[in-house]
Amino acid sequence: MKNKIKIGLIGLGTVGSGVYKTLQNFDNIEIVKIAVHNKKKKRNIENLDENIITDNAYEVVNDPDIQIVAELIGGTEPAFDLIKTAIKNGKHIVTANKELLAKHGEELFNFAQEHNKVILYEAAIAGGIPLIMPIKTILAGNKINKIKAILNGTTNYILTKMDVLGESYNDVLVEAQDLGYAETNPTGDVEGFDAAYKITTLATIAFGKRIKLENVYREGITKIHPEDMKAANEMGYKIKLIASAELDEEGNADVRVHPMLVPKSKTLAHIDYVTNAVTLSGHPVGEITLSGPGAGEFPTASSVVGDILAIVSEIDKTDYILPMMRCNHNEIAKMIDISETKNKYYLSIKAKNKMGVIGKIGTACCSKRAQRRLCPNNGNY
Amino acid sequence: MKNKIKIGLIGLGTVGSGVYKTLQNFDNIEIVKIAVHNKKKKRNIENLDENIITDNAYEVVNDPDIQIVAELIGGTEPAFDLIKTAIKNGKHIVTANKELLAKHGEELFNFAQEHNKVILYEAAIAGGIPLIMPIKTILAGNKINKIKAILNGTTNYILTKMDVLGESYNDVLVEAQDLGYAETNPTGDVEGFDAAYKITTLATIAFGKRIKLENVYREGITKIHPEDMKAANEMGYKIKLIASAELDEEGNADVRVHPMLVPKSKTLAHIDYVTNAVTLSGHPVGEITLSGPGAGEFPTASSVVGDILAIVSEIDKTDYILPMMRCNHNEIAKMIDISETKNKYYLSIKAKNKMGVIGKIGTACCSKRAQRRLCPNNGNY
Numbered sequence: 001m002k003n004k005i006k007i008g009l010i011g012l013g014t015v016g017s018g019v020y021k022t023l024q025n026f027d028n029i030e031i032v033k034i035a036v037h038n039k040k041k042k043r044n045i046e047n048l049d050e051n052i053i054t055d056n057a058y059e060v061v062n063d064p065d066i067q068i069v070a071e072l073i074g075g076t077e078p079a080f081d082l083i084k085t086a087i088k089n090g091k092h093i094v095t096a097n098k099e100l101l102a103k104h105g106e107e108l109f110n111f112a113q114e115h116n117k118v119i120l121y122e123a124a125i126a127g128g129i130p131l132i133m134p135i136k137t138i139l140a141g142n143k144i145n146k147i148k149a150i151l152n153g154t155t156n157y158i159l160t161k162m163d164v165l166g167e168s169y170n171d172v173l174v175e176a177q178d179l180g181y182a183e184t185n186p187t188g189d190v191e192g193f194d195a196a197y198k199i200t201t202l203a204t205i206a207f208g209k210r211i212k213l214e215n216v217y218r219e220g221i222t223k224i225h226p227e228d229m230k231a232a233n234e235m236g237y238k239i240k241l242i243a244s245a246e247l248d249e250e251g252n253a254d255v256r257v258h259p260m261l262v263p264k265s266k267t268l269a270h271i272d273y274v275t276n277a278v279t280l281s282g283h284p285v286g287e288i289t290l291s292g293p294g295a296g297e298f299p300t301a302s303s304v305v306g307d308i309l310a311i312v313s314e315i316d317k318t319d320y321i322l323p324m325m326r327c328n329h330n331e332i333a334k335m336i337d338i339s340e341t342k343n344k345y346y347l348s349i350k351a352k353n354k355m356g357v358i359g360k361i362g363t364a365c366c367s368k369r370a371q372r373r374l375c376p377n378n379g380n381y
Numbered sequence: 382m383k384n385k386i387k388i389g390l391i392g393l394g395t396v397g398s399g400v401y402k403t404l405q406n407f408d409n410i411e412i413v414k415i416a417v418h419n420k421k422k423k424r425n426i427e428n429l430d431e432n433i434i435t436d437n438a439y440e441v442v443n444d445p446d447i448q449i450v451a452e453l454i455g456g457t458e459p460a461f462d463l464i465k466t467a468i469k470n471g472k473h474i475v476t477a478n479k480e481l482l483a484k485h486g487e488e489l490f491n492f493a494q495e496h497n498k499v500i501l502y503e504a505a506i507a508g509g510i511p512l513i514m515p516i517k518t519i520l521a522g523n524k525i526n527k528i529k530a531i532l533n534g535t536t537n538y539i540l541t542k543m544d545v546l547g548e549s550y551n552d553v554l555v556e557a558q559d560l561g562y563a564e565t566n567p568t569g570d571v572e573g574f575d576a577a578y579k580i581t582t583l584a585t586i587a588f589g590k591r592i593k594l595e596n597v598y599r600e601g602i603t604k605i606h607p608e609d610m611k612a613a614n615e616m617g618y619k620i621k622l623i624a625s626a627e628l629d630e631e632g633n634a635d636v637r638v639h640p641m642l643v644p645k646s647k648t649l650a651h652i653d654y655v656t657n658a659v660t661l662s663g664h665p666v667g668e669i670t671l672s673g674p675g676a677g678e679f680p681t682a683s684s685v686v687g688d689i690l691a692i693v694s695e696i697d698k699t700d701y702i703l704p705m706m707r708c709n710h711n712e713i714a715k716m717i718d719i720s721e722t723k724n725k726y727y728l729s730i731k732a733k734n735k736m737g738v739i740g741k742i743g744t745a746c747c748s749k750r751a752q753r754r755l756c757p758n759n760g761n762y
Binding site for chain 1: 399402403406407503509510511513514515518519520521522523648651664665666667668669670671672673674677678679680682683684686687688689690691694695698699701704705
């Protein structure tokens, strides 16, 4: 029997545990070291060998035996330095870190390419849904020019509950926090940061041009009222937090995250609770929609393990593994600022029920100043 | 500039034309020979070089310059012999031929493996939807044990129209034939043969065990009445022709194609007209649904070209290309016959409106003989 491929894990939280358990099914793979934050924490893993656990992540990235490092801690530091050190030490990387990729993807991919190593990150976007690898392989013949996606399970759960129960944002948030679907500080999810990280990297891959996070318009769901939900339903729509990216004919990119009114005829309108979904449009394929669990121990592990298996399948056979999975573009996308775009809007206005109020609202909306100041709240799906 | 990879096409019909046009965008690929049935046929392709057209497909598979052959004619002969000859002559194969794979897949894949060549076939199942390559690569860490799919656009179009318009099967069929969505002899589609070919290969890949076509139960849509559609809607279902494959805990496979009542809470209930969709369930990923165009010139070309690009990406770099895309199982699945399964049924009974008729129907249904004779018509989703 040939040698096992040696893996190091950084992080043994929800995702790390799922990866550990799933990799036990593969007898050509051996996890030789795992870095954790707190060695004493009780973990729901059977037969975990205490001897491979360390609280110093540099022991993983500096271990000369390890061929693949899976970084599963999230955040920019120390993940950024750990990954670079691992690459410098000759290891391929699998990561689930959407924030790191959105903020430092360009530097990381260039660094990996210089060292002839791959960074795979299927788990960073839409959890268990096959997305990055299909775009880079079987869809490689396409020019993708439009993405509409539900990429954040927490906000989709809150919006679905608000829609179904007619309850307020705040009430549903508390319930979501109790169930573990929302964090104690929910800002990263409810203000759209998480979805913005994901669409930044997804659009970069799909368009073949680098999208800059700072040019991605972002607006969360905290201002949505149950009355808006009801009005949307009556008009034939659902309110969803949509991560959207479009490329116009001149190649300019319009990338944004904000609540939108999605027509009930669209698949995305029916993606409820913590499920994620991505609709890609391009030529020659047309429009395809991929949906499934966007987070969770096992769905995310499916993607991390898939990436690991892809590296394992070629690591012994060629010195230039997975050519299709490499970063194949250096161009930075020209971005359209949202203030220069035309959008349809849904406006909810509180007014006194008296003569002349409709006329005044109409007049106010027609002023140039009002038109410039309107931000896209719901609309433009 | 390095040498271009040389491609031969067999077939220049709808799919072949889409492949030809799409490959013009790739300057590392050259189509050097195309076999057609009738050289004189007018084709909707600009700047087609007449000198590369032949009406003898063996000129393609015997051409020593050609490295990849795309077989796009369908049917078992001459496709079977052409592909074997091409493999013998050292070429990799891309095919869209679902019938050939369902009937002779085992022999073809073994033959290819003996000659260290790959056969890729993304386009054979669900047209443009990324399916085979994702299952074999990014989902490789999963044990998939359930597939529910809409794999035939013609029947889904007919069922959707019957549902929306309340019209009869025969009326909608004629309209579908006029629009080119159904063939003059519609048997292959409406009796479920096409879907049976596709689920045979799809289940073989997903389960990692070879499914035999002759063990796949098959029933078409010709006996469905508008009244059934109405009744289904009232009960909260849609009638869809579902290709289903399940693996029980002992590893026995239950694979079948027949109309089913799909609850409106499921994504598949909302897949309408010619769109295809596949729901895969397994561990660790959970349940994912992939949907999109199941046929057509360009969507199908997307998959053929994706397969070609995958081969091209590795053909010069290693002598054992695309290890994950190889056939990796020899086991033949133990199949459960439909007569040994338990199913829920929807029964539509015409009876005279007189005293005692309900009682007689009830009694008739309880007899052992009746239970043995019932075929699953709609149910068991």
